[in-house]
Amino acid sequence: MTPQAKTLVHALELAADITDRGQKHQFGAKETPRSISYAQLHRDANHIAAALQAQGLEKGDRVGIILPDSEAFIETMMGCMVAGCIAVPVYPPMNLGKLDNYLDNTTHILRKAGCKIVVTTAKVRPILGKLLDGAPNIRAIVNHADIRGAIPEGSMPKGVVVTPDDIAFLQFTSGSTSRPKGVALSHGNLIANTVAIGGEGLGVHPDYSTAVSWLPLYHDMGLIGFVFTPLVFQIRTFFLNPLVFLTRPHIWLQRLSDQKGTVTFAPNFAWGLATRRIKDKDIEGLDLSHMRIAGCGAEPIHYETLSGFADRFASIGFPRKAFLPCYGMAEHSLAISFIGLEEEMSYDAVDTEALAKGVATPSADPKGENVTKIVDCGKKFTGHDIRIANDSGEPLPDRHVGELQLKGPSIMGGYFEDPEATKKAFTPDGWLKTGDLGYLVEGRVYVCGRIKDLIIVRGKNYYPQDIEGHASGVEGVRTGNVIAFGVQDAEAELERVVVLAESREPEEASQGIREGIIKAVQENMGLMVDEVLVLPPGSLPKTSSGKLQRRKAAELFVSDALAGPDKGRWNVVKHLAKSRWSFIKNALKSTES
Numbered sequence: 351m352t353p354q355a356k357t358l359v360h361a362l363e364l365a366a367d368i369t370d371r372g373q374k375h376q377f378g379a380k381e382t383p384r385s386i387s388y389a390q391l392h393r394d395a396n397h398i399a400a401a402l403q404a405q406g407l408e409k410g411d412r413v414g415i416i417l418p419d420s421e422a423f424i425e426t427m428m429g430c431m432v433a434g435c436i437a438v439p440v441y442p443p444m445n446l447g448k449l450d451n452y453l454d455n456t457t458h459i460l461r462k463a464g465c466k467i468v469v470t471t472a473k474v475r476p477i478l479g480k481l482l483d484g485a486p487n488i489r490a491i492v493n494h495a496d497i498r499g500a501i502p503e504g505s506m507p508k509g510v511v512v513t514p515d516d517i518a519f520l521q522f523t524s525g526s527t528s529r530p531k532g533v534a535l536s537h538g539n540l541i542a543n544t545v546a547i548g549g550e551g552l553g554v555h556p557d558y559s560t561a562v563s564w565l566p567l568y569h570d571m572g573l574i575g576f577v578f579t580p581l582v583f584q585i586r587t588f589f590l591n592p593l594v595f596l597t598r599p600h601i602w603l604q605r606l607s608d609q610k611g612t613v614t615f616a617p618n619f620a621w622g623l624a625t626r627r628i629k630d631k632d633i634e635g636l637d638l639s640h641m642r643i644a645g646c647g648a649e650p651i652h653y654e655t656l657s658g659f660a661d662r663f664a665s666i667g668f669p670r671k672a673f674l675p676c677y678g679m680a681e682h683s684l685a686i687s688f689i690g691l692e693e694e695m696s697y698d699a700v701d702t703e704a705l706a707k708g709v710a711t712p713s714a715d716p717k718g719e720n721v722t723k724i725v726d727c728g729k730k731f732t733g734h735d736i737r738i739a740n741d742s743g744e745p746l747p748d749r750h751v752g753e754l755q756l757k758g759p760s761i762m763g764g765y766f767e768d769p770e771a772t773k774k775a776f777t778p779d780g781w782l783k784t785g786d787l788g789y790l791v792e793g794r795v796y797v798c799g800r801i802k803d804l805i806i807v808r809g810k811n812y813y814p815q816d817i818e819g820h821a822s823g824v825e826g827v828r829t830g831n832v833i834a835f836g837v838q839d840a841e842a843e844l845e846r847v848v849v850l851a852e853s854r855e856p857e858e859a860s861q862g863i864r865e866g867i868i869k870a871v872q873e874n875m876g877l878m879v880d881e882v883l884v885l886p887p888g889s890l891p892k893t894s895s896g897k898l899q900r901r902k903a904a905e906l907f908v909s910d911a912l913a914g915p916d917k918g919r920w921n922v923v924k925h926l927a928k929s930r931w932s933f934i935k936n937a938l939k940s941t942e943s
Contacts, residue, residue: 353545353582357537359431359512361582366392371556373580374588375421376605379598384421388584391425398429399507401497405467405490409434409510412520414460414468414488415568416478418442420589422494423567424577426469427519431537434510437519438463438532439568442470443477453477455530457484459522463532463766469494514538520766521570521680532766533680542759543683544579546731551676551688552579552613552643559585559642562611564595564602571648574684575615599624600632603663607636615645617897618652619830621659626829628662639667642691647676649897650799650815651725652822653697655829670694677727677795681775681782683760686736687795689728697723698796702875706810710749710789710796719874722816727795734758738790743777746789751798751811754788755781787813803900805836807845812877814900817849820874824866826855833890835904846880850903853884860884883907 355361365388372387386394402413413435417423423439430437440459443452460468460481468491470478478491518540520532548554554561561580565572567589580587588609595602602624606614621644646656660670673695678685689695699716713721730736737745738752746752761782764772775783787804788797799813806812817834821827831852836845849871853863864882871879891902905911 353541353549355541355582356514357431357512357516358428358518358540358578358581359537361541361578362388362392362395362428362432365389365581365584368584371584371586373421373424373586374609375419376589376594377419377591379591379594379601383588386421388581391428393504394425395428395432396506397498397501397503398426399432399510400505401501402429402433402435402467403507404501405492405497407433407435407466410436410517412436412438412463412465414438414440414463414465416440416442416456416468416470416474417494418471418474418591420567420591422471426494427567427573427577431512431518432510433507434512434516436463436517438465438522439519439573440522441566441568442474449477453480453484457481459530459532460488461485462530462768463520463522467492469497471495512537514541517763517766521573523680531768531771533762534764534766535683535762539683539760539762540574540578541582542733543574543685544582546734546760547575547685547688548579548583548585550731551685552674553691554579554583554585554613556584556586559583559613560609560611561585561587561613562590562602562606562609563587563614564590564592565615566592570680570684571615571617571678575645595620596623600628603628603633603636603638603666606638606641607666610640612640613643613645614641615643615647617648618646618650618655621646622652622655622829625655625659625662633663633666636666638663639669641667641669641672643674644668644672645674645676645688647678647685647727650797650818651675651727652819652830653695653723653725654819654823656695675725675727677797679784679786681762681784682756682758683762685731685760686734686756687728687730689726693728695725697725698791699723702816705751705798706812708751708811710751710791720876721874722813723819724796724798727797729793729795731758731760734760736790736795737781738788739777739781743779748791749789751787751789753801754784754786754795754797756784757781800900803835805834805845805847807836807847807877812847812875816875817847817871817877817879820870821849821851821867824851824863824870826853826859826863827867828852828854828887831887831890831898833898833900833903835900835907837904837908847877848904848907849879849882850890850907851882851884852887852890854887 368388374383374385376383413430427437464487466489472493514537517534518537522530563576567573656673676688699713699721700710701713702720702722704711735757737755739755740752799815803814814834818832821832822829833850863884867882868879891899
């Protein structure tokens with residue numbers, strides 16, 4: 351199947367007569383899934399487009415979308431595009447305890463984007479009242495149900511010509527390293543990337559492909575990977591509420607089983623969470639033998655995590671070969687490289703000492719000590735290009751570590767109304783600077799980490815992901831919930847290594863965990879950790895998409911927000927984590943009632 355769509359609006363029009371395929375949505379864990387065909391989505395998107403035009407919006411106007419429900423979110427997103435408006439998805443409030451931070455971040459996004467209206471729900475709208483003070487460009491915050499009901503059902507919008515060069519939506523970066531910036535993605539960018547993902551990357555087809563996802567739709571993997579790509583290829587998709595996955599991960603596997611899902615994606619942490627949290631009784635009678643693609647990206651990939659999932663669920667037919675490690679970023683629309691469909695996931699075992707010097711030398715003893723495992727993220731897509739460059743911008747040969755740089759039709763036009771940031775993002779000869787460190791081996795991509803996160807001790811480079819991986823393997827540490835970073839010691843004129851690790855163990859076990867982390871890093875990397883803080887679940891800072899925030903963690907550490915006697919620190923952070931957990935449980939309960 352070769353998609354013919356020129357824009358996402360065109361893709362919607364091409365699917366306008368499809369009544370036997372489309373989407374299913376399950377918001378609450380016990381809710382009966384709601385089905386909507388592509389034909390119905392076409393009608394609903396046109397209705398929303400007409401409603402937006404009735405609000406006085408014109409082509410190019412920006413619309414903030416803060417909608418927890420996947421069905422309402424998707425029809426509003428597509429309605430914006432039909433009307434020629436530029437959608438600005440924003441994550442909904444999740445934690446009342448951090449409402450000020452949420453409002454500050456959301457105000458920044460909506461003000462930066464210049465949104466004229468915000469579409470949300472009756473429950474969320476009262477929380478957003480303060481936005482009007484900080485973002486004077488917003489004319490109104492409207493309820494989704496009200497805007498739908500403001501015009502007769504079946505209303506059609508005034509015709510708007512949408513071209514491949516028009517901006518489709520603004521994907522604001524997660525803010526894991528800096529204040530969120532609006533990535534301006536055109537319809538042409540998105541068509542190029544979705545065609546590469548669904549065709550060359552995944553080989554999906556409407557006759558045999560069904561995607562299942564719990565990923566948030568306000569971020570690129572969930573939105574581009576599971577809304578736009580299935581629309582372009584006209585395949586079936588099942589959407590599960592992210593909160594349901596976080597609290598009841600077994601439902602993800604249940605839906606993959608009962609929907610005969612062939613494609614799903616998740617960050618590394620999710621595969622580990624499912625392996626640990628799902629009980630044997632939860633998977634009785636399930637069948638995952640039809641799985642073709644189990645993608646993993648969006649954060650550092652650990653081979654052991656994916657391998658552990660494959661071993662744990664082999665009994666219900668999960669095929670290890672389904673795992674597809676990949677590499678991507680918002681500025682490249684989404685996907686950059688995939689391993690082949692017929693390839694098994696693998697890693698490059700390199701000498702840790704050599705890697706610290708910037709060369710990925712294969713280890714003479716792959717199973718011995720002082721070995722760093724870097725997962726193979728496959729090759730670039732046809733029509734796209736990738737290179738490794740040094741600090742001077744000069745290309746590097748295979749196995750030399752440098753910055754990953756990109757070219758191709760999937761790359762953003764720039765950061766929205768931010769020419770300075772856009773200029774910094776590209777080299778003089780037009781390559782996108784990813785800010786990621788990695789190396790190539792015969793065209794295959796290996797990602798080491800972020801340039802800004804690099805820890806330099808006595809002239810050697812250490813990647814925090816490696817430290818975190820070894821620390822995560824220590825007994826009592828919550829896998830995937832470790833942050834490592836360097837702190838400059840001006841007096842000693844060197845960088846100190848700090849590790850923050852979450853643990854479910856009692857406070858009394860903290861000393862043993864500390865010693866275990868120091869030993870594991872020393873033995874595997876030859877690096878001495880200067881300080882380890884053991885914290886309770888939920889204490890490490892994360893972005894709205896669940897990525898750990900190293901820079902934020904370092905700021906908290908330096909400002910003594912995580913310092914002090916263990917007992918006091920444990921009790922204070924445990925209280926915050928308990929409050930967050932209670933809010934999530936209550937929010938989920940309200941969706942089921």
